[in-house]
Amino acid sequence: MADIIVEIGIWVAAAYTLMIYSYPYKDTPLFKFAEHTMIGLGIAITTIMGIRNILDIAVGSIVNKGEFAWIIPILLGLALFTRYSRQYAWLSRWPLALLVGVGIGVSMGSSVDASFLAQIRSTVTGVNTLNKALLGIMIIITITYFIFSIGKEQREKGAFKYTSQLGRYVMMLCFGALFGNTIMTRMALFIGRMNFLLFEWLKLG
Amino acid sequence: MIASAKEGFWNKLQAIDQRILYVLIIVVVALPLLRPLSLPITVTSATRTAYEKVDEYSGPGSVIVIAYEFIAGNWPEMGPIAVAMTQHLFRKPDIRIILLAMGRDQGPILAENTLKYIDEMGKEYGEDYVNLGFFAGAEAAMASFASDIPGLVKKDYYGTPIEQLPVMSGLNDLNDIDMFLCLWSGTPGWGEYLRQWQTPYGITVIGGTLGINGPGAQPYVSSGQLKGLVVGLRGGGEYEKLIGKPGEATSGLDAVSTTHLLIIAFIILGNVGYFAGRKRTGGEV
Amino acid sequence: MSLLKGKQIPIGITLVVGLMMIVNYYFGAALPAVKSTTTLIQNWTVIVAAFALIIGLINISRIHINHLLKRSKGQWFFSLWCLAIMYIMIALGLFGTTKNPGYQWLYNYVFLPVDATMYSSLAFFISSAAYRAFRARNVESILLLSSGVVIMLMNAPIGEIIWTGFPVIGDWIMSVPNVAAQRAIMICVVMGSVSLGLRTLLGMERGYLGREE
């Protein structure tokens, strides 16, 4: 019995795979069907995770451990729904303010340290090879491209005009490399699907 | 007439209907899968270093966290890396392994999937390893886990309370973890663990990621924040060779070669069409 | 009453919470009170975020129910199907827990394959994008084209067989210009995000708060 379910499952999976691959060819109801299935399942899966978090962590802590502080996030969460009422819509901004506060705080706190200083530190440590020196110089040149205002006139006529163009050239080398490097990852994924279609579904292997 | 027909040909070369390209991609991938060319795989220094570091930091008595921060769609590339590195760790005697996910809700299911492919070498669930499941909230959850493990972790993925799992006994915060294996595909992933675990606690991290994240992660390898890094299908194939267990990555690398050659051929066609077309009209097309 | 409805309180919440996160990052080790409050607030965000998911559920349900009521041609059936499979999956997942066989079947044989197929369809799109974009029109696109092809030949095992030089040049491109451009972009992005963060904390970035009440 079990392997019949699995076999049906494989045929359903293969059908959906072909529906998705029909996208580039023509706008068919097949793709639309797979699309609506995917959105329905996607929302269901995350909604379940959300509801389980609310029940396990918040309500669970109040009921089992009496930590009544969890009432606050629950109220803030419920406040989101006031957006649908014209009169109390302003209340929905409070939970959003909390979320944005955490996001901005976490990003401002850590990004200066992890992205700004860490990158400068690793660039300027042990500059003993030509490549390391070249790397540092290329970073400086590329930064000039992102200068917006101070030295604007310099940008049009002065030194920055050339360095920002050089910066674009460095970025183009980088983007070409990232693009080329990504092709392998995408092919690996497609190989995975072909493995499924050829061997698990059609059983040609 | 001949000139314009020829010009038409050059223009056609520049704008081949992409559906032809798509069909050719399918053909060029299917052939090597059905009849492997088995081109040789050389192990690069990056993958070998990662292998040696995993060995070095999983001595007897050590506690290891493995984070499965990727999605089912990444399995063809992340799967072989996850299976090879997890198998390597399960071969090490007398260590505790904690599987979890904080960024990707599919993590726990993919951890289960990985365990199906490996030989658990007699390790017991609850005794030697545990799957803690998914903690929503990404960086917020990481920060809570790092500072206060019992505070955040109430149950494992199957609902068993932590008190009944000996593998979790005595773990208070991140300082009790000896090595962290971070398998990530994007964001939330290594970036968040860097900020919440590596930078504040200096924990030893070895990574496994998609080919596209390889270049972006290089600065962290050279600065030592990542002790080792296995990258992409190629890295997976090399790690499979190192642990002597060929798997999906090994068989896929032939198809990688053929598809790359096809795309390069199309790029050449496009450029030939562009230049020849321009030469004919003697100027801007 | 207008004080309550106005912007002062939300801006106040963002400012206080934002500053606490920053203070915790730099002084957290020394100020346990700040650290514990930060952890508490971060746990709260997990719950508020969970409620936001329900807002999403309401949004999509209203759209598809509207299609159903209006019987919009060529769409109402798909809307019915989307609503049906969504709420069945939620029922299976919540009442039967995610270990329920129905949930597992839909997850393993419908969701995962489509998820993997969508991801793999990038193989088509990256090929057509490469074919169109890698055209030697000007200096910049020549650089894009050449570094892209070299890296492709570095990655593919066949590349080494054609010429052993590819991995060498590829490694240089990967370790110098590639790292340089990424670090430069990363450094400038930090400036932008800090400046935007500051504007948001001070209530100047009005975008997310909307109109004056």
Add this chain to the structure above:
Amino acid sequence: MALISHQSGLLTLIIICGAVLYMIYRARQGLESEVRRVAGIDVIDEAIGRSTEMGRPVHITNGLATLYSSGSPQTIAGLSVLSYVAKKCAQNGIPLITTIYVPETIPIVMEMYREASVLAESPEWFDDYNIRYMSSHRFSYATGVQGVLQREKPAASFLMGSFMAEALIFAESGYLAGAMQVAGTAATSQIPFFVAVCDYTLLGDELYAAGAYLSQDAVQMASIAGQDVGKYLAMILLLVGLILSAMGSDWLVNILKL
């Protein structure tokens, strides 16, 4: 236990914030700071104009970063572009379809739609069925956006925010639908695909400047100038660090390690 961990990080943050605040203070005193033109941002009006002529809808999406994650600045910058685009579309009377991954942005986008329809005095423009939540799963989101692009055939498509692999799905699907595309992201791994496929791309920091630039509000424009101070600081640190390190001393590195 040092009172402050990462002192150098804190000092840098204070310097950057100080610079931005000083520039804002100067702007409040009426000292304008000109900002260079960013091609991608100017093209937004052109793209909306094209949609208006063709009578097609406009599509916009703000990517993956939730408001409480460290990627939230990208989503907020994307939302400020959305606010501008909504106002323009309401004035021109063409529909704006917003596809959403981050659920907590739904109330914000509803507010922006209402604000745009009030400013354009066309209440009927506000149709919150154009605000479409496509799930918080990346590839359900990608499938949904593909469906919108394929069926609604927008003449302009804006991809502003943090993206991952699905960026190329949006860009190629937009190309197939014949849309004029302007993208902006700070996710360095996806910039190459936007550069290769979209008509215009805002590179990293240009996305953050977009919100301020579009608002044409003197104070916000001044904060862009404040950002440049941080970039000059980075260039000086790099230059000094390179020279010192080449001469063998890692004095600066130790300071930065504090």
